[in-house]
Amino acid sequence: MQILLIEDDLETARFLCKALGESGHNVDHSDDGEIGLQYGLKKEYDVLIVDRMLPNRDGLSIIETLRANEINTPVLILSALDKVDERVKGLKSGGDDYLTKPFALSELQARIEVLMRRHSTGAENSELKVGDLVLERMSQKVSRSGVDIQLVPREYRLLEYLMRHKGQVVTRTMLLENVWDYHFDPGTNVIDVHMSRLRSKIDKDFDETLLQTIRGAGYMISDGA
Amino acid sequence: MALNRLFKTTAFRLSAVYLLVIIIASVAVGSYTGWKTNTLLTQQLVETITVEVRGLAEQFRQGGSTQLANTIAARSRKPGNSLYFFGTQTGRKIAGSLNRIPTELRNANRGAQFSYVWQQDQKQEKRSAVGIPFRVDGGLILIVGRDIEDQLNFIYSARKMFFIALGLLAAFGIGTGLWVSRNLLNRINTISETSKSIMAGDLSERIPLNGSNDELDQLSANLNNMLSRIETLMRSMREVTDNIAHDLKTPINRIRIKAEEALIDPNGIIAQKEALQGTIEEADNLIKTFNALLKIARLEAGAENEQKDIVDLSQVMDEIAELYEPVIDDEGMQLKVSITEGVIILADRQLISQAITNVIDNALKYGRGDEHDENHTPLIELKIVSNNPYAEIHIADNGEGISEDNKKRVFRRFVRLEESRSKQGSGLGLSMVGAVINAYKGAIRLEDNKPGLRIIMRFPIYRETERISA
Numbered sequence: 001m002q003i004l005l006i007e008d009d010l011e012t013a014r015f016l017c018k019a020l021g022e023s024g025h026n027v028d029h030s031d032d033g034e035i036g037l038q039y040g041l042k043k044e045y046d047v048l049i050v051d052r053m054l055p056n057r058d059g060l061s062i063i064e065t066l067r068a069n070e071i072n073t074p075v076l077i078l079s080a081l082d083k084v085d086e087r088v089k090g091l092k093s094g095g096d097d098y099l100t101k102p103f104a105l106s107e108l109q110a111r112i113e114v115l116m117r118r119h120s121t122g123a124e125n126s127e128l129k130v131g132d133l134v135l136e137r138m139s140q141k142v143s144r145s146g147v148d149i150q151l152v153p154r155e156y157r158l159l160e161y162l163m164r165h166k167g168q169v170v171t172r173t174m175l176l177e178n179v180w181d182y183h184f185d186p187g188t189n190v191i192d193v194h195m196s197r198l199r200s201k202i203d204k205d206f207d208e209t210l211l212q213t214i215r216g217a218g219y220m221i222s223d224g225a
Numbered sequence: 226m227a228l229n230r231l232f233k234t235t236a237f238r239l240s241a242v243y244l245l246v247i248i249i250a251s252v253a254v255g256s257y258t259g260w261k262t263n264t265l266l267t268q269q270l271v272e273t274i275t276v277e278v279r280g281l282a283e284q285f286r287q288g289g290s291t292q293l294a295n296t297i298a299a300r301s302r303k304p305g306n307s308l309y310f311f312g313t314q315t316g317r318k319i320a321g322s323l324n325r326i327p328t329e330l331r332n333a334n335r336g337a338q339f340s341y342v343w344q345q346d347q348k349q350e351k352r353s354a355v356g357i358p359f360r361v362d363g364g365l366i367l368i369v370g371r372d373i374e375d376q377l378n379f380i381y382s383a384r385k386m387f388f389i390a391l392g393l394l395a396a397f398g399i400g401t402g403l404w405v406s407r408n409l410l411n412r413i414n415t416i417s418e419t420s421k422s423i424m425a426g427d428l429s430e431r432i433p434l435n436g437s438n439d440e441l442d443q444l445s446a447n448l449n450n451m452l453s454r455i456e457t458l459m460r461s462m463r464e465v466t467d468n469i470a471h472d473l474k475t476p477i478n479r480i481r482i483k484a485e486e487a488l489i490d491p492n493g494i495i496a497q498k499e500a501l502q503g504t505i506e507e508a509d510n511l512i513k514t515f516n517a518l519l520k521i522a523r524l525e526a527g528a529e530n531e532q533k534d535i536v537d538l539s540q541v542m543d544e545i546a547e548l549y550e551p552v553i554d555d556e557g558m559q560l561k562v563s564i565t566e567g568v569i570i571l572a573d574r575q576l577i578s579q580a581i582t583n584v585i586d587n588a589l590k591y592g593r594g595d596e597h598d599e600n601h602t603p604l605i606e607l608k609i610v611s612n613n614p615y616a617e618i619h620i621a622d623n624g625e626g627i628s629e630d631n632k633k634r635v636f637r638r639f640v641r642l643e644e645s646r647s648k649q650g651s652g653l654g655l656s657m658v659g660a661v662i663n664a665y666k667g668a669i670r671l672e673d674n675k676p677g678l679r680i681i682m683r684f685p686i687y688r689e690t691e692r693i694s695a
Contacts, residue, residue, distance in 0.1 A: 082516065082519075083523070084573070084575050085532060102512055104505075104509070152547075154547055154548075180544065180548060182575065182579075183575050184575060184578070184579045184582075185513070186548070186582040186586065187582070187586035187650075187654065188549075188586050188589055189552075190548050190551070190552050193551040193552045193555050194548075194551055197551050216502075
């Protein structure tokens with residue numbers, strides 16, 4: 001996958017280039033807003049990672065210019081500006097996700113994976129499948145191997161989010177943001193308890209474990225294949 | 226120098242200007258009155274003389290110059306202000322109280338002021354008078370006059386009085402101006418002296434009030450209130466800085482120890498990996514603490530600019546109850562929820578949610594009560610009630626509660642009650658709650674839940690919609 005990183009902090013950039021390179025991505029890096037924009041306009045990428053405060057051209061302006069040129073590559077905004085309205089500004093300008101600095105590498109990687117496979121996540125499918133687990137969106141019914149599973153509404157939304165991103169790591173922050181719309185971190189690890197409940201409902205009576213905990217990162221649902 | 230400053234004061238300048246205006250006005254009024262009085266008196270004089278001359282002309286017509294001379298001689302003997310001279314134009318007197326033609330009237334055709342020598346017994350006096358000369362047939366001249374010495378004296382003394390009064394007024398005015406300015410200057414000096422000492426760093430200083438409750442006193446009182454506020458802020462700032470230094474030193478030190486330990490650990494790579502893992506965790510906690518501090522600071526700094534949306538508090542609490550239900554259950558605690566539907570406030574959903582979860586986190590951590598008591602079931606109660614005009618959020622536990630002394634302290638940054646030091650926490654949770662409460666004009670109460678702690682947050686209700694029945 002081709003990734004363009006526009007980031008003026010060289011230490012962060014070096015770290016990201018190395019880490020993303022090791023995960024098998026090709027990373028182009030620019031530390032200048034204007035030059036970064038030119039890269040984005042000329043070459044095709046799968047994902048853009050854009051800092052907000054850059055020399056010569058602001059990150060939001062880069063995204064707006066790209067969008068105006070009908071370049072719809074997914075953009076992850078990486079910024080130290082962490083107020084909720086800054087996030088709103090970032091998403092309004094055309095960004096697809098917003099991650100605040102300092103960040104954990106696992107968090108960034110999970111989000112990039114989601115962005116890269118944005119079009120193949122089955123957001124529009126009426127039925128989501130992971131192995132023998134089936135989620136029907138119309139009737140909001142969940143079954144595994146033909147056995148109905150009763151979920152409370154929040155568990156249903158949690159499972160739906162996980163299944164839409166099957167095979168991808170989903171972090172706790174992503175779950176809080178997308179399922180609960182909370183942009184803060186509740187002190188207690190509430191997500192873990194929800195996940196263990198969900199797991200007990202979908203995995204307990206079956207041999208194959210679909211919902212896995214990825215240590216130091218988050219969760220992933222996959223059929224293991 | 227001091228006098229120079231006094232002259233420069235606004236109060237003195239104002240009084241000087243007033244004084245000048247008053248003096249100019251008085252001089253104008255005085256001069257006009259004097260001039261008018263003089264004119265009137267002169268007119269009256271001329272009229273009296275004219276009437277008298279008319280009478281004398283009648284005498285002359287009846288009995289010629291002899292009768293005129295007789296009449297004049299008779300009138301000259303009577304006491305009074307009238308003065309006469311009747312004689313030849315060369316100056317020889319026939320009759321009258323004047324012995325010669327006054328030099329001022331010798332060649333005059335109209336009335337004029339003159340001076341003459343007044344004689345009585347041994348006394349001699351030079352006096353002023355006004356007279357009109359008339360030529361009488363036969364080379365004779367008749368002068369009828371009036372003594373105006375008294376009148377002039379009166380005018381002189383009136384003028385003198387006027388100038389003395391004016392002088393006194395000016396002196397008094399300047400004196401009062403100086404006095405008022407000096408008083409004012411003294412009080413302002415006190416204020417600026419106090420400010421100087423405050424600027425030098427002593428924030429405990431206050432401007433003394435004189436109890437008169439005038440504008441200056443009120444200004445001083447307001448300045449004092451401002452100072453108190455600044456002092457409180459400064460003190461809490463200092464406290465926060467101290468606490469940051471202390472509370473952040475500990476985790477940084479732990480990071481250092483971990484790294485050092487890994488370096489000398491003979492297990493090599495594995496130990497180092499573990500140490501690095503620990504370092505990342507500690508760093509994450511530090512970041513969390515910093516983020517919380519920033520958030521609180523931002524809320525406190527720009528409370529007015531904070532986002533205000535219509536927030537359905539009932540829904541917010543509903544979602545939070547749902548989020549926490551599994552955790553509370555896992556902890557072996559009971560959850561009691563009672564929510565009045567449709568309670569709406571103006572706030573930011575994220576901040577309100579975070580404030581509520583912070584309080585619930587505390588209840589989870591510290592509200593368990595006696596763990597060894599078999600009959601005790603720890604309980605967390607969440608409640609939304611509409612208590613017009615306020616929306617109330619109740620979060621209660623049946624644990625040990627906190628003492629009266631601690632109720633105020635818990636909102637301060639980094640304050641963690643001693644007995645709870647063993648548990649993890651930043652000591653910023655309730656500070657954040659306090660900042661959110663302030664940002665949305667709410668209030669918070671810590672009550673005894675008998676047993677336990679009941680925290681009641683309240684915000685002004687925006688609108689209460691009808692209960693939506695499902």
